[in-house]
Amino acid sequence: MAVQKHYAGAKLREIRVRANLTQRAFSERLGVSLPYLNQMENDNRPVSATVILALAREFEFDVNQLQGSDEARHLSDLKEALKDPVFGDAPISAAELKLAVANAPNLMRSLIHLHGTYRQTHDRLAALDQALGLEETRLSLSPWEEVRDFFHYRDNYIDAIDHAAEEFTTDAPDLMSAIDAALQQHGISTALEDLDGLRAYDTDRRTLTLSSRSHPATRRFQTLLQIALVAHHDLLEATLDLARFRTPEARDIARIGLANYFAGAAMMPYRAFLQAARETRHDLERLADRFEASIEQIAHRLSTLQRPGAKGVPFFFVRVDQAGTITKRHSATQLHFARFGGACPLWNVHRAFETPGRFLRQLAETPDGTRYLSIARDVSKSGGAFTAPIRRYAIALGCELRHAPDVVYSDGLDLGNSAAFEPIGISCRICERTQCHQRAVPPLEHKLDVDPNQRGVLPYRIALPRQTRL
Known part of the structure; x- marks a missing residue:
């Protein structure tokens, strides 16, 4: 029976690499010349019947794998994945898809796997959005x-x-x-x-x-x-x-x-402001007086001093309302903020509403072990009339501990005392701390152990996450 012509360069390369053979040694085992093998591996020639038989004889290769079923399935899966709006609108021709499947099978499989993981994650987040009461979910x-x-x-x-x-x-x-x-x-x-x-x-x-x-x-x-x-x-x-x-x-x-x-x-022009920030050791009140700006404007500007070749201290800056909702967020540090839910209640920014007009200082440590100096202050704004509503906000500005000596607010703090650092998180839903007395809700994707006969800091125990092999 005649064997159907088939281009399978990627499969030939996969067999050769798995056998740890050079092209010359592989061609000798197949009984073909080196140039001929090179042409087959680059899909310039179809795999001949002689080669298929040699593959079966020398490498115990199942010739059914060359009949195109896997390639057709992968091509279909790749087409389906690339229709997702996440990949944009750039058209990809059928010829390009076939080349990808034939010549880069491992990359193709990784792409399909990545898209599958993305879809699963998106579906789980969509369910979370619904649980959180959001009105709609979108791919973008x-x-x-x-x-x-x-x-x-x-x-x-x-x-x-x-x-x-x-x-x-x-x-x-x-x-x-x-x-x-x-x-x-x-x-x-x-x-x-x-x-x-x-x-x-x-x-x-x-x-x-x-x-x-x-x-x-x-x-x-x-x-x-x-x-x-x-x-x-x-x-x-x-x-x-x-x-x-x-x-x-x-x-x-x-x-x-x-x-x-x-x-x-x-x-607050960049070079002049950067120089003044260094001279005053980032004293917000002195900078506000010098540049005739508000405390919030000064703190916000400090978080932008990241010009290449003339960077300032990398700060995070955040503004919250009385409900703990983050209304502004910027970070040039490792600290980033959760999209859903409020900020960690142990963070000093929430206490700033209790002490209007005063700076609160805090040494804090996140679950990843990074330590920060954080300052907070309320920046509530009068509406300018008795009947006008007051807009109540608090801001926090902070930097990693290694920059603390450059900031005046670190003076007098025991930076070397581990006990001085408060354990904070980002948001309860993604914080892995198991014994936080202020935890509002369990962390996502962590199993809980509920024992009616025991009551610790929390009414449940949180199972530590397993290490995942990547």
């Missing part, structure tokens, strides 16, 4: 999360915007002179009114109206934000083009984020 990030990740993966530092903001005051004697010159250059007039919000810009009249209730530092920041949107429109749009956001909503959110970034960087 929400616009807000996408923008957050955009800043996160750049260490919260946007080089082109930062340099443009620094150059904004280069030829002016001070910041207000630079602001006045920019407003005049672009024909923007300003007015103060009793607004409920912070800023309103009339594009037709080119009039910027600011709230008379807000603090002067806030009005200055909002003016710079509007200048960024008008005077640096092209730079913002070019940065957004490079980011390639998936949705118009994400692009719009990021545009405001970039304008906010420009405003903060213009109020």
Whole structure:
């Protein structure tokens, strides 16, 4: 019976490698020339009947494996996987898929396995989202999360915007002179009114109206934000083009984020601010006085000092509301924040609401053994009128312990005493600490042991996770 022609270069290479043979030795065992074997392994020639028989005789190879059933199945699985929106919209031809299956079988199997793992993880997270009461689940990030990740993966530092903001005051004697010159250059007039919000810009009249209730530092920041949107429109749009956001909503959110970034960087120019931060050992109050900014603006700016060749101390910065919900988060450290649920209740940022106007210091250690110096303070903001609501927030700024001597808030703390470090986590749902007295819910994916006859710190015991081989 005639044997069907079949291209199986990858299978031949797999057999040869498994037998630990060179191409020359393999060709001799098969009874073919070295060039002929090379052509077969590169799918330039089909596997001949003579070679198939030699494979069966010399290597006890099951010739049914060359009949295409595995290849067809893998090709189908690969096509199905690549239809997932997570791989984007780039078209992949049938010829490319066949080449991948034929010439890179291990890579193909790894890709299919990776996608299967992704789908399982996504389905489990979808179930978790439903359990947490979220309204919907999506394969892609929400616009807000996408923008957050955009800043996160750049260490919260946007080089082109930062340099443009620094150059904004280069030829002016001070910041207000630079602001006045920019407003005049672009024909923007300003007015103060009793607004409920912070800023309103009339594009037709080119009039910027600011709230008379807000603090002067806030009005200055909002003016710079509007200048960024008008005077640096092209730079913002070019940065957004490079980011390639998936949705118009994400692009719009990021545009405001970039304008906010420009405003903060213009109020606190990089090199001058970095030098002042080092001179004051990152004293937030002295920096706020020097740059006429709020404590929150100073703390936020400190978390952005990651310019290549001139980096500052890598800080994390977070803002929470009274419910413990994180409303701002940036981290140039190993500490990152959970997407779901509140922050660890043992973190000093939650106690800041109890001590308005004071800095709280904390030495903390995360489950991975990393130690941090953290400072927290409330930054509640009056609405400027008796009937206006007060916006209550607290912020935390922190760095890894190795940078603590460069920060004034470490003075007087016993940095070498292990007992001085409080064991904190990120969120109860992903924290592996088994004896935390403040645990609100069990950790995900950990088995629980409930004994009605015993009661420890928790009403259950948490099984330690097994080490997984990768």
